[in-house]
Amino acid sequence: MASRLDLVIPEIAGKQGDNVALKIRSELNRLENLLNPYLSDSIIARVNRFAYHHEVETGSELIHLLHRCIRYVQFTSGLFDISMLRTKQRLKEHAHPDDYASVRQQTSAITSVILNEEKNTIRFLSPDVQIDTGAFGKGYALDRIRNILSEEGIANAFVSFGESSLLGMGLHPSGNAWKIRLNVPGNDAECEISLSDAFVSVSGNVPKFAESPPEQKVHIIDPRTGKAVNTTGVVAVVAKSGLEAEALSTALFLADPDDYQSIMKAFDCSLVYRLMPDKAGKITKYSFKNSDQ
């Protein structure tokens, strides 16, 4: 997943700490082989390569995971879309805005992904669909890490996966939660979040993004247009599941704030922070509580 994982477990004996770290490392290696589309022998790479030509058997874990993701696609009216990897690659290859339309024409919707939960197979109905695990992989991995920590009897821990996906389990040894402040360059608005048995996912574009060459400005794709989104700003979602937090943060970055509540209702999410530039370009913070929680 091409990201650094930082794991902080307070007050753990050295040997147990080594053991836990080894288990987590082993699990991450397993997930790499399942979900990294850039590893030629990974399961998702085989799916992306062959699923248009024939059904690809994947085992039940990936089918269940993709099934959940497709539900999130539905909950977000398609703003969270896991089928955009090929679109993303094409946008990088044809970075000029004039190419967007033709790229979009080649792109098919998530409805072209067919999961067979009895046979644990995947089939694509369009040659232009490829699964982009970058949209949810780290969140899922954090869920798995949380399970390992719980199984090991660890109640208090803090985990950062590439800084964009975070988990605070239990409490800071000297406090009543894990308190973080979002580290968003160019952001004057303070955004502190208290985490206790909760995940945070952060989606968005830092100011440096705007200065980058076009081929590098392909980070978040708006499935409605097939275009890369150039807006500078950040959305942070606090949720009880890493996977849900990650799906939701991407969708809410694209969504109109008026639609936030209706989207949030479908998720086990408590809080959303939106840090976006106002008309004067100053980043302003808005927070949204899930009215269903």
Place this chain on the structure above:
Amino acid sequence: MSRDLPESGRREFLKTFSLMAGGTALLSTFPSMAKLYASSVNKSPSQPVVRLGVIGTGSRGQYLMQMLQNVPDTEIVAVCDDFKPHLDQAVALTGGKASPYSDYRRLLERKDVEGVIIAVPLHLHAAIAIDAMKAGKHVFSEKSMAKTTDECASMLKVHYQTGKILQIGHQRVFDIRFVRGVQWIRDGHIGPVTQIRAWWHRNNDWRREVIPPSTERRTNWRLYREYSCGLMTELASHHLQVANWVLDAHPVSVTGTGSINYWKDGREVFDNVAVIYTYPGGVQFIYDSVISNKKYGLEVQVMGPLGTVEMEAGKYFLENPPPAPGIVQLINSIEKDLFEVVPVGGPSWVPENPSEDKGTYFINKILYSDGSDMQLVAFAEAVRQNKIVPGLAEQGYLAGVATLLGDEATLTGKTIYWPSELEVEAIKKTAEI
């Protein structure tokens, strides 16, 4: 003469020396050398002056003489060259104090000369160095060691037989950037060394002005096979010494190629070479050299699974970036029983540019020395103490032989293996007979 060194220059010089001796770096790279450094830094005011002769007073010889001006308590009492203009310049450099000789054998007859600095064309190194050691003189000879592997072996053998110092001018052994780099690698910071990549690129014809025209071959001796092996002996030997030092081994084999593809001016040595040396354990040392492009200059990159060391730049790079500052702060706060807000969390997008890691310097200060002067300090000190630095002659020998095997590979297109008779232990045995 060095007693006349201005006090400020001397202080700077000794400060650098002290920096070299500090810490444990030298103790594990060249244990005996630390003693030389220490004694030089803490010298007694009444220590004896070392009297040296310089054989070969062309540009390199004069450069070394200028360095010697800064070495405490040394004196150049004799100079030798068979090219009179160079000899006259050398005498002038000593303020007329050094006696001139056109035949090095006459210089070697002087009883007061304790050691000689040899800076003659490559093909003459062995004969003069061997004669000097047999005449009871300690020897500092410019790199590369000699023009043939047999000559290298003979020099090492005479060194063992006479007990005289034999130091080859690989100044990187005395360059603090390299000393610290080797130590850092040995401490395991980059994991096991898996590959070394090095290059030396220049953009010039490598010619020197010829006056008069009849002296073309002797002036531009580096360009002719009779006297030199070109880029391999004149440049690659330095980086081979570094590779041997880093890996604490010599190559098992070498393949390579070379050609004259740009400077087609009658020269006989290649103007570009590319060689791959294989070390024990399958570690490759990949080297190339050209004199038609200087964009990439020179470097030795030592790579392992955890990081890279750029020896010439004197800096290192870690494969895995350090933890986010926020995580470090979190750990600190837990250890201090503080409940603080941790600055962590942000979007995952980063530019797909090459790593912007500028590396970390081993020494955060402008260096006074690149080792060229330090090697002379060490030599003078070793002569004063009449002590051989264990392993130093072997460094020169192994680099010299590796260089020549690489040259043979470029000439034949074959894989050349290190001959068993050229192992150091084999030379020691022949020296005992």
